Amino acid sequence: MRLWSLDPSILDRAALIACWREGLLAQKVLAGGTRGYTRHPQLERFRGAGDPAAAIAHFLTALQVEATARGYRFDATRIGVPDAENPRIPVTEGQLAYELEWLRAKVIVRDPEWLPRLTDPAAAPSFVTIPGPIESWERGVPLGAATA
Template sequence: MHPRYFDRQALTACWREALLAQAVVADAGRGYSKHPQLRRFQLMSSPEAAIGDYLSAIADEADRRGYRFTRAKILARGAESLTVNSAQLAYEWQHLLAKLHQRSPDVWERWQSITVPEPHPIFAVVEGPIADWEKISPV
């Protein structure tokens, strides 16, 4: 989903995790190269650019909030857009809302009435189920 919905903890965690994903994609034998969530990037014609575009939107949100994420860490940009299934987006939204409710009630209050969140800027939403790689946990 769009990083505007993240609290500070989610925004910084997303940045760190996406930087790790970028390192794994750039060096396929490294770390968690078989991590299921990396598939969405690895299937792109330019996985490095896809993760770079993902990171750029996170950095844009950090800038908007007055944080300074080091854009020089982004290795590439300019990928085609990715798709996300509608049910996947809905699942991730409920997961985020549950975390916000516990961790950042003020942020939860701001967003809890939204039923269909805007996706991350590099994703186009298509009708479909939760991704087969998702490990579904109760929310």
């Protein structure tokens, strides 16, 4: 499960679609609708929000808005909490840099023409950037192990 902390506008087509699909799964997990993935580390940040259901809904809404702007049809009725308030979940600069590097490695292979768009590790609307290294919930830090 990869719930990108990066702004959806810089995700390539494959990352945007996968993040939507995995975000819907995360929503189901957080609502207690499945027994799988309940301990997935990326869910820690949503569970730490005041209202986890609203936090994941806000995250999904940002993906849906970006998809619509690109002409894709992500079904907004699948978002559990319409018009959820921004949870402003903290995400570290190191995490964003790590994710940008991870995304670049994927895009080089599957969509090299998208690569010039990957210059700014801006956070998705549900997150607020804070100083710090890669997040503690990140697992298997390969690549260049970005830190801030």
